[in-house]
Amino acid sequence: MSDINETPDEAGDTGHEWDGIRELKNPIPRWWMVSFYASILWLVLYLILYPSIPLITGNSEGLLGWTQVKEYKDGMKEVEAIRAPFEKRIKELDVGGILKDTELSQFAIASSKVLFGDHCAPCHGxxxxGTSGLYPVLVDDDWLYGGKIETIVETIAEGREGSMPGHKDSLSQKELDDVVKFVQSLSAGSFYAPGKKVYLGETAGEAECAGCHGEDGKGLTDFGSANLADGIWRFDGTQEGIMHTILYGVNEDNPDTRKAKMPAFGEKLMPEQIKKLAVKVHLLGGGQ
Amino acid sequence: MSENIKEQELAELYSESEYWHVNLGETTIHAKRISGKFRNIKWIIAAAVYLPCFLVPYIRWEGKQAILLDIPGRKFNFFSLHIWPQEVWMLALLLMLFFLVMHAVTSVAGRVFCGYFCWQTVWVDVFTWIEEKLEGPPVARVKLDAAPLSFHKVKIKAAKHTIFLLLGVFTGISFISYFIDVYDMWGYYFTLSGPKEIWITILPFAIGTYLGVAFMREQICFWLCPYARIQGVMSDADTIMPTYNFKRGEPRGKIKRESGDDEKKLGDCIDCSLCVAVCPTGIDIRHGQQEGCITCGLCIDACNSIMEKVDRPKELITYISLRELLGHRHRPFYKRGRVLLYFAIILSLCSGIVWGLITITPLSLTVIRERQPLFVMLSNGDIQNKYTLKILNKSNSDIDVAVKVRGLRGAVLELRPSKITVPAGKLKKVTAFVREHRENIDGKSTLTYFKVENMKNKKMRDSYKTVFMGPKR
Incomplete structure (x- = not known):
């Protein structure tokens, strides 16, 4: 405001004139020139210090040697340095030891988030x-093969494949109806006597359910046979669902069979990654 | 005819511009210093407000700095009180309170803040005092400025600017001392170490103080300060401000001893211009209230000293409202609607802050419900919900916490870890499983409350409302 030029004509003009508008020779404001030169200086410094000049095979490196990738790698090194002691202990300790150490299990849970998302979540959510009827729930307290931490490690490393014979040909319709009612009554806490004979294989059909599922129907974790006496169903708890499972079995050689196969991750994942996942699954809520 | 009127109006409109000088800082204002009532008030307020500002960081409380804005720790220590970012709404209220107090004060008594409390005007006052000690009174200063470069001039100027720069740096350091333990801070400065922030932050303060106070001075008030403009529009005809009583003063004129007749026609103002000479912003108060007036009252001191000498009544320039000056009755502030409205808002802001301070609890709970899955059916038929409890301990000692769940009939609560100790100033995450019999749940979701309390002090507690989800019935 104080720069208002009272005598604009004093400096003369350049001789350029368009429609009566002349170009005067007045100097540009000083602050403007100062910032103009400062930005030129900035540009030169930037060119020298940072990678900026494109060359035929790449670009100038700049005195500071800064690159985005390098900054990223430095950042990652920093993160890994913080993680290193934890990773070392996870490698050294067995999985039970990790579980006992609260801090270490917290680390295992936090650092296995991506692993879980990549390898477990597609089926187990x-x-x-889980996915109803297809893939088991990991957060409940019902385990087909056992909920101990060591067992979970085994399950992840070696995979699991359920098996149950289909009884389409061995059971009569009457026997089938009876055993379905019996299985339903098991989990309801009541008891349907006629079905028990079929269950124990004492009828003509020779179902031998108890051989795998146990006389009390609680299942045997050694076989991975489901607990029939609890409130959780591996496949389908409706009358039709139970009947379907008994008729066509699990992983049998017919198109209607139930499928229950978990791949082995032992080759895909490092042992410490499996340990982390096992700790995470164990602490989801149902670990024993 | 109508054109004549228009021309006349225009002429009146521009008549002011003849004496209206826009101060753009071409000439440095060297205000004269004279003693008086407002001069003393200015010093007393400056000492009472600004000395504590520099000294307060050195106060210790419970082994820590009493007032500390701990940015890395994300909390504000105020004696025994620790205010966390969660309570930042109180800061909003506090800032609104400051703003409204300024409005209220301005509408009652003008730019009191500018005249007596503003950091800029107080610091300019201190700087010019130093200037006067080094370079002499205004006349000498103007002479020195105009004098050619000499060893004497360089010596004085160098000394002055060194002191100014040092004061700027000290200002920066004093600001930083609110954000870092002050004794650590001096340690860092003397050993040239410490976080780079404490070194970088000095710069804007040192440079800002040096440029703003040593060079720009009243230009800041004129052209940069938004508060000056905001405050300017807060005053009205009822606001009491330093005002030249033109009824008494005009027509102004020098006293002529010989002709007694002329003297009688003249007003009390002897046109000595001392009121202009003492003004730190270089305005002439006799032109009426204007944007440059910071209402410091120094012209009142000046005029009164002259009136005393010429044996005329004092208070030719005085604190008075425009309404009273024009002969109407003065309206006291408690009869003015806007002032009362200001006070009502101020009162509600104060009560908000007080309520906030009373209800701050050192223990705070947040509950996050697990949503994948919403609930889990257990093998015995029960339903399980999973929650993550985030328990925050804002106090200075570790707290053993008890957790309870309310709102469910037969709920079993399992905590991991089962014994919870929240370390001082830390957040603890706890996983909670709640199990409930299926028949105890009426609908799809049931209102549930988590409660945490200090096991040793039951009054220290917090609760959080959430839901317990189950299958559709």
Missing amino acids: SGGQ
């Missing part, structure tokens, strides 16, 4: 909620 991002929160371990």
Whole structure:
């Protein structure tokens, strides 16, 4: 405001004139020139210090040697340096030892988030909620093969494949109806006597259910046979669902059979990664 | 005819511009210093407000700095009180309170803040005092400025600017001392070490103080300060401000001893211009209230000293409202609607802050419900919900916490870890499983409350409302 030029004509003009508008020779404001030169200086410094000049095979490196990738790698090194002691202990300790150490299990849970998302979540859901009728729930307290931490490690490393014979040909319709009612009554806490004979294989059909599922129907973790006496169903708890499972079995050689196969991750994943996942699954809520 | 009127109006409109000088800082204002009532008030307020500002960081409380804005720790220590970012709404209220107090004060008594409390005007006052000690009174200063470069001039100027720069740096350091333990801070400065922030932060303060106070001075008030403009529009005809009583003063004129007749026609103002000479912003108060007036009252001191000498009544320039000056009755502030409205808002802001301070609890709970899955059916038929409890301990000692769940009939609560100790100033995450019999749940979701309390002090507690989810019935 104080720069208002009272005598604009004093400096003369350049001789350029368009429609009566002349170009005067007045100097550009000083602050403007100062910032102009400062930005030129900035440009020169930037060119020298940072990678900026494109060359035929790449670009100038700049005195500071800075690159985005390098900054990223430095950052990652920093992160890995913080993680290193934890990773070392996870490698050294057995999985039971990790589970006992609260801090270490917290680390295992936090650092296995991506692993879980990549390898487990596609079937078992991002929160371990399973997929109804297809893939088991990981957050409940019901385990086909056992919920001990060592067993979970085994399951992840070696995979699991359920098996149950289909009884389409061996059971009569009457026997089938009876055993379905019996299995339903098991989990309801009541008891349907006629079906028990079929269950124990004492009828003509020779079902031999108890051989795998146990006389009390609680299942045997050694076989991975489901607990029939609890409130959780591996496949389908409706009358039709139970009947379907008994008729066509699990992993049998017929198109209607139930499928229950978990791949082995032992070759895909490092032992410490499996340990981390096992700790995470164990602490989801149902670990024993 | 109508054109004549228009021209006349225009002429009146521009008549002011003849004496209206826009101060753009071409000439440095060297205000004269004279003693008086407002001069003393200015010093007393400056000492009472600004000395504590520099000294407060050195106060210790419970082994720590009493007032500390701990940015890395993300909390504000105020004696025994620790305010966390969660309570930042109180800061909002506090800032609104400051703003409204300024409005209220301005509408009652003008730019009191500018005149007596503003950091800029107080610091300019201190700087010019130093200037006067080094370079002499205003006349000498103007002479020195105009004098050619000499060893004497360089010596004085160098000394002055060194002191100014040092004061700027000290200002920066004093600001930083609110953000870092002050004794650590001096340690860092003397050993040239410490975090780079404490070195970098000095710069804007040192440079800002040096440029703003040593060079720009009243230009800041004129052209940069938004508060000056905001405050300017807060005053009205009822606001009491330093005002030249033109009824008494005009027509102004020098006293002529010989002709007694002329003297009688003249007003009390003897046109000595001392009121202009003492003004730190270089305005002439006799032109009426204006944007440059910071209402410091120094012209009142000046005029009164002259009136005393010429044996005329004092208070030719005085604190008075425009309404009273024009002969109407003065309206006291408690009869003015806007002032009362300001006070009502101020009162509600104060009560908000007080309520906030009373209800701050050192223990705070947040509950996050697990949503994948929403609930889990257990093998015995029960339903399980999973929650993550985030328990925050804002106090200075570790707290053993008890957790309870309310709102469910037969709920079993399992905590991991089962014994919870929240370390001082830390957040603890706890996983909670709640199990409930299926028949105890009426609908799809049931209102549930988590409660945490200090096991040793039951009054220290917090609760959080959430839901317990189950299957559709």
